[in-house]
Amino acid sequence: MIPQEIIRRKRDGDELDAAEISSFIAALAAGQLSEGQIGAFAMAVWFKGMSRAEIVALTLAMADSGDRLQWADIDRPIADKHSTGGVGDNVSLMLAPIAAACGLAVPMISGRGLGHTGGTLDKLESIPGYMITPDADLFRKVVKEAGCAIIGQTGTLAPADGRLYAVRDVTATVDSIPLITASILSKKLAAGLETLVLDVKVGNGAFMADRGQAEILARSLVEVANGAGVKTSALITDMNQPLADSAGNAVEMRNCLDFLAGRKADTRLEIVVLAFAAEMLVKSGIAASSDEAERMARQALSSGKAAEVFARMVSMLGGPADLIENPDRHLARAPVAKPVPAARSGWLAACDARGIGVSVIDLGGGRRHPADWIDHRVGFSELLPLGTRVNAGEPIALVHAADEAGAERAAAALAAHYRITEDKPELTPVIAGLI
Known part of the structure; x- marks a missing residue:
């Protein structure tokens, strides 16, 4: 198996067979591929997609790359x-x-x-x-x-x-x-x-x-x-x-x-x-x-x-x-906790949820690189749900940060992630469907 040939074939839109996928995944599990090769393969799949047969082969190859657990001694449904x-x-x-x-x-x-x-x-x-x-x-x-x-x-x-x-x-x-x-x-x-x-x-x-x-x-x-x-x-x-x-x-x-x-x-x-x-x-x-x-x-x-x-x-x-x-004896708290004031009076109508997640990373609560250290203390709490009526200056959340500067940045970012309107919004249901 030549990894770059499999990467090239997927890059060009070819359908890989189960043997090719299995050999590539076996090499990945054995540490025989570089991060560049793994990333190239992932990007080729991102652009070209996979057929259902390829997805099944990839899933089974990754499941079979290690042990499979058995639960015969447990009399409950797993x-x-x-x-x-x-x-x-x-x-x-x-x-x-x-x-x-x-x-x-x-x-x-x-x-x-x-x-x-x-x-x-x-x-x-x-x-x-x-x-x-x-x-x-x-x-x-x-x-x-x-x-x-x-x-x-x-x-x-x-x-x-x-x-x-x-x-x-x-x-x-x-x-x-x-x-x-x-x-x-x-x-x-x-x-x-x-x-x-x-x-x-x-x-x-x-x-x-x-x-x-x-x-x-x-x-x-x-x-x-x-x-x-x-x-x-x-x-x-x-x-x-x-x-x-x-x-x-x-x-x-x-x-x-x-x-x-x-x-x-x-x-x-x-x-x-x-x-x-x-x-x-x-x-x-x-x-x-x-x-x-x-x-x-x-x-x-x-x-x-x-x-x-x-x-x-x-x-x-x-x-x-x-x-x-x-x-409180066991879960660490960030040294700075700061309220995030509403920018204006009205209804919390929409927010950029992805932006809020990115703001947690900016505080140190997530990773930009796989080996990054995480500050488990930081983040946001007391986030008000959409559809809440607020007055200007009223807290819409509490930011937890490692220092004052980080708290100020995160509070400003969080406030910018929310849209406040004069009219009460119509909200989508939290459960949208069953497949």
Whole structure:
């Protein structure tokens, strides 16, 4: 296999066969390709696309580049959820323990921030001691005893995707439907799932800003996953504003703990979390209907059972046992917290969600290069949702920064990302469709 020949053929629009794709991915996993070759391949795919057969071959090759997990000793349905990425999207942190509290086993393989979007692993690393790459035995033990475990890719689980994922982040090749499909599903196939629910984001804060493109991606994911034997569906959800009222790492972890304690009821975030919990429970056969499944999820929250599952998972993976009770003892706060005043009176009508994600990176809460250090303390909290009436000078958010200069820059940037109008806006629903 000559890598540059495969890159050339894809660059020229040729269809690669399964053997060519398999050999290229095997070389990638073995460390035999340079970052330049990986980036060139990704860019060729971005420009020329892939056929469905090529996407299936790429997905299977990446899934087979390492170990495949088996769960024969667990008598619960094995299920998971994955998001294509957004701003303030911390759904997985609450959804996994809710689903586990309702009877599912959730071995969730998550990723880091990609482009302007936040990463579940980066948020979890704001918890002191939390191990995002435990060995296989501990991973299995946590899933079996706690019901869920949210971890990152180990060196033996879809290792080809891990390297390709990092290069895509810094080569402007994130928003490629074939690469997104293969990246997401290779990890899920390797995790040994029986059912999967996908959150395909659409809007100015998503990789798919166009509804039509989001539906194409959702169908690609669902068709490839179902074809590989994993019962899969996808919800298309709105990402024209941050989903949670926080964007960052430690600030989103605090948001998660508040949610599990019942302090985020009647929010867009709650709508999405409960919808995905219901879809997972119905798809896995735990509940007979969406209404029954939503009642089960609400009961898991109100009873405190979901919070108990989350606490057990955190403790078993090396985090503090009292995180739920004493978050301030463990989650670091930025030294500067500054309100962001509304530029004028009126209604919050629109925002640049992608710009808000970029502002978190500018604060130090994300990466420009794969090896960049992240300041988990920084970000935004208390973000007001669109459709809120504000007065000039009233806070629309709180910025958390490492210093005064950074706080000033971020506050000015955030204010500029919002459009305030005299008339009350008509807002799009947070759940736009089911595939």
